[in-house]
Amino acid sequence: xxTLGSRRRLRESALAALFLLPxxxxxxxxxxxxxxxxxxLGLHQQNRTGSAERYVGWSRFGDVLTGEQFTQGxxxxxxxxxxxxPLGLALGILLAVAAHRRLRGIKIFQTIFASTIxxxxxxxxxxxxxxxxxxxxxxxxxxxxxxSNPDTALxxxxxxxxxxxxxLTFVIVLxxxxxxxxxxxxxxxxxxxxxxxxxxxxTLPLISPTLLFLVVVLVIFALQAFAQVDxxxxxxxxxxxxxxxxxxxxxxxxxxxxxxxxxxxxxFVVTLVVTAFQFVLLNRRVHYGD
Amino acid sequence: MNVPLIGHPTxxxxxxxxxxxxxxPGVDDDDGHVRxxxxxxxxxxxxxxxxxxxxxxxxxDDLNLTIADGEFMVLLGPSxxxxxxxxxxxxxxxxxxxGTLRIGDRVVNDIEAKDRDIxxxxxxxxLYPHMTVxxxxxxxxxxxxxxxxxxxxxxxxxxSERDDRVRAAAAALGLTDLLARKPAAxxxxxxxxxxxxxxxxxxxxxxxxxxxxSNLDAKLRAQTRLEIVALHRELSTTFVYVTHDQVEAxxxxxxxxxxxxxxxxxxxxxxxxxxxPANLFVARFIGSxxxxxxxxRLDLGAGAPxxxxxxxxxxPLSGSDTLGSLAPRADGSEIIIGVRPEHLVLVDPAAGDxxxxxxxxxxxxxxxxxxxxxxxxxxxxxxxxxxxxxxGSPGSAGAPIxxxxxxxxxxxxxxxxxxxxxxxxxxxxxxxxxxxxLG
Numbered sequence: 001x002x003t004l005g006s007r008r009r010l011r012e013s014a015l016a017a018l019f020l021l022p023x024x025x026x027x028x029x030x031x032x033x034x035x036x037x038x039x040x041l042g043l044h045q046q047n048r049t050g051s052a053e054r055y056v057g058w059s060r061f062g063d064v065l066t067g068e069q070f071t072q073g074x075x076x077x078x079x080x081x082x083x084x085x086p087l088g089l090a091l092g093i094l095l096a097v098a099a100h101r102r103l104r105g106i107k108i109f110q111t112i113f114a115s116t117i118x119x120x121x122x123x124x125x126x127x128x129x130x131x132x133x134x135x136x137x138x139x140x141x142x143x144x145x146x147x148s149n150p151d152t153a154l155x156x157x158x159x160x161x162x163x164x165x166x167x168l169t170f171v172i173v174l175x176x177x178x179x180x181x182x183x184x185x186x187x188x189x190x191x192x193x194x195x196x197x198x199x200x201x202x203t204l205p206l207i208s209p210t211l212l213f214l215v216v217v218l219v220i221f222a223l224q225a226f227a228q229v230d231x232x233x234x235x236x237x238x239x240x241x242x243x244x245x246x247x248x249x250x251x252x253x254x255x256x257x258x259x260x261x262x263x264x265x266x267x268f269v270v271t272l273v274v275t276a277f278q279f280v281l282l283n284r285r286v287h288y289g290d
Numbered sequence: 291m292n293v294p295l296i297g298h299p300t301x302x303x304x305x306x307x308x309x310x311x312x313x314x315p316g317v318d319d320d321d322g323h324v325r326x327x328x329x330x331x332x333x334x335x336x337x338x339x340x341x342x343x344x345x346x347x348x349x350x351d352d353l354n355l356t357i358a359d360g361e362f363m364v365l366l367g368p369s370x371x372x373x374x375x376x377x378x379x380x381x382x383x384x385x386x387x388x389g390t391l392r393i394g395d396r397v398v399n400d401i402e403a404k405d406r407d408i409x410x411x412x413x414x415x416x417l418y419p420h421m422t423v424x425x426x427x428x429x430x431x432x433x434x435x436x437x438x439x440x441x442x443x444x445x446x447x448x449x450s451e452r453d454d455r456v457r458a459a460a461a462a463l464g465l466t467d468l469l470a471r472k473p474a475a476x477x478x479x480x481x482x483x484x485x486x487x488x489x490x491x492x493x494x495x496x497x498x499x500x501x502x503x504s505n506l507d508a509k510l511r512a513q514t515r516l517e518i519v520a521l522h523r524e525l526s527t528t529f530v531y532v533t534h535d536q537v538e539a540x541x542x543x544x545x546x547x548x549x550x551x552x553x554x555x556x557x558x559x560x561x562x563x564x565x566x567p568a569n570l571f572v573a574r575f576i577g578s579x580x581x582x583x584x585x586x587r588l589d590l591g592a593g594a595p596x597x598x599x600x601x602x603x604x605x606p607l608s609g610s611d612t613l614g615s616l617a618p619r620a621d622g623s624e625i626i627i628g629v630r631p632e633h634l635v636l637v638d639p640a641a642g643d644x645x646x647x648x649x650x651x652x653x654x655x656x657x658x659x660x661x662x663x664x665x666x667x668x669x670x671x672x673x674x675x676x677x678x679x680x681x682g683s684p685g686s687a688g689a690p691i692x693x694x695x696x697x698x699x700x701x702x703x704x705x706x707x708x709x710x711x712x713x714x715x716x717x718x719x720x721x722x723x724x725x726x727x728l729g
Contacts, residue, residue: 184418186381186403186410187416189382190382190430191430191433192430192432192434193404193433194433197433201418206419287419
């Protein structure tokens with residue numbers, strides 16, 4: 001009886017391992033190994049051609065992470081987070097609330113609002129580029145987000161991202177709104193609450209888990225923003241839009257690989273800390289139903 | 291945030307319902323009808339030819355109903371009959387398609403739900419899951435203005451005034467110890483009480499309840515029924531209560547409005563509706579087990595009308611109050627007679643019971659006996675041998691009849707031939723076409 005039981009357990013464990021193997025393979029080859037390589041590259045200085053390397057040690061980490069490249073990139077990335085996340089979230093909630101009602105043809109609007117999900121960052125950026133094109137664009141003369149001015153270029157990039165992420169934010173908030181029981185809104189109405197009070201007192205707290213998720217995702221998106229920068233400004237003008245990821249991307253040649261790797265690890269840690277912080281801080285204000 | 295608002299000792303459940311009014315500030319103890327805030331406004335609810343259509347579906351069809359101020363009105367009917375729609379129209383959660391809906395002296399057709407001064411307990415209770423019990427109960431006090439004793443104009447309540455009222459409402463429903471909890475940490479019965487407390491805290495002009503007991507178990511349901519009735523007695527507010535459960539309707543209502551397929555069937559006190567159902571639907575819907583109904587032919591005889599049930603027998607109608615309305619009917623016309631199970635008496639011809647030979651008995655065969663402890667139900671089929679007569683013919687042989695008996699005396703056994711005495715005084719007569727009561 002015992003041997004039979006343990007043999008069976010062994011067989012089940014083997015089966016479990018077999019099922020886990022594909023995802024394990026993917027994680028190892030695309031996550032754990034690259035992470036290991038990053039640390040390795042950070043610890044070794046390449047020569048000009050990348051044909052030889054020597055160990056330089058952990059002291060490089062301190063130098064790079066306090067250096068101007070990294071701090072400047074982090075500053076631009078943080079500004080970018082501040083530009084994109086609150087605005088994107090607010091617009092997404094606004095659109096979702098507007099579209100969350102039983103009206104004839106509302107599905108058409110919901111589809112339109114969600115449509116940017118279907119476009120890639122590259123496509124969205126090119127569309128935006130055309131919109132603000134000095135010759136043919138509709139918004140060619142708007143100085144507030146002009147891409148040719150170092151003081152405003154980051155806003156332009158941020159605006160395109162806000163627009164590009166709006167579909168995702170909209171769809172997720174809409175899904176959140178649909179989980180709020182109709183009877184609760186009716187109870188709030190009978191309690192004498194108008195639409196605005198209903199939203200802040202009932203809807204918002206009930207969709208707070210959804211919003212927490214969105215904040216985390218949007219912050220990570222913003223910290224990792226690259227394609228829109230590359231397409232819209234290539235980091236210019238005057239390096240004003242060089243986000244951290246863009247700077248890391250620019251450290252591809254062998255001589256810079258060590259510092260690029262360290263910056264990448266730095267970004268990873270920053271993202272991790274910010275996300276953890278968000279969970280701890282916001283979790284206290286989030287209601288997870290019953 | 292998690293500090294309990296109240297440090298009072300426990301209000302014991304069961305004892306709390308007797309003094310609700312005394313504990314609610316602003317409710318005048320000497321005259322329950324004077325409510326602070328409303329100043330004794332008459333909160334009569336009147337439907338005048340009200341209909342509600344959803345596309346092609348008529349949910350409520352030309353409803354005319356006056357719910358008196360302070361009345362406990364139960365809207366009763368099977369699911370989908372339109373009773374909840376009628377309630378939601380009072381609340382303002384559904385618009386009125388046609389007709390006029392008045393609350394007090396105000397036509398409320400175009401008045402928004404939030405401005406109607408009405409509270410409602412939902413079937414799901416609809417408590418705010420992210421708020422404590424105290425905040426849930428407080429909710430109706432936040433947005434509205436109230437007239438405070440000694441002040442002329444209504445105003446928003448201060449925090450301390452709100453807390454007082456929350457405490458009073460919570461005490462009235464035995465929730466004092468639960469004020470700091472969230473709904474997820476409450477039992478079904480406790481959630482139900484919170485919903486009631488939230489309903490009474492603003493002292494609305496009308497209190498609506500949509501099947502509030504349907505999520506409770508049988509024992510708690512019976513207990514809560516009593517408590518809601520006590521609450522009504524103490525508050526003297528108009529209660530409109532929707533249910534499909536006739537026991538709730540019978541035990542709680544001042545009057546019952548029975549609704550079927552969007553149409554009002556009958557309005558009346560529970561006893562009146564039970565004793566004189568207006569039509570076949572009401573006759574069969576009210577009462578458990580339901581009224582027995584049998585197809586028969588009218589036999590006018592020589593001034594002594596009777597219901598001819600074919601081979602099963604012949605029941606005199608002389609004792610009923612239907613004589614006047616039966617007179618103009620043609621001899622031999624089809625009628626439906628109804629008798630409640632408790633009015634039927636089983637007589638055993640074999641035992642030499644003299645009543646068995648009476649003219650007001652039907653031949654029947656016992657099919658089954660259900661023993662319920664305090665009583666038993668004998669299910670019998672009419673017809674001398676349980677199979678005589680052709681189906682569909684008057685007397686509808688084989689139609690089951692339920693007889694309600696005490697458990698004293700020997701029970702009949704299935705297959706036994708018996709006679710069922712039908713006391714003429716308890717026979718209801720209905721028109722088979724219009725289904726209306728005759729007489």
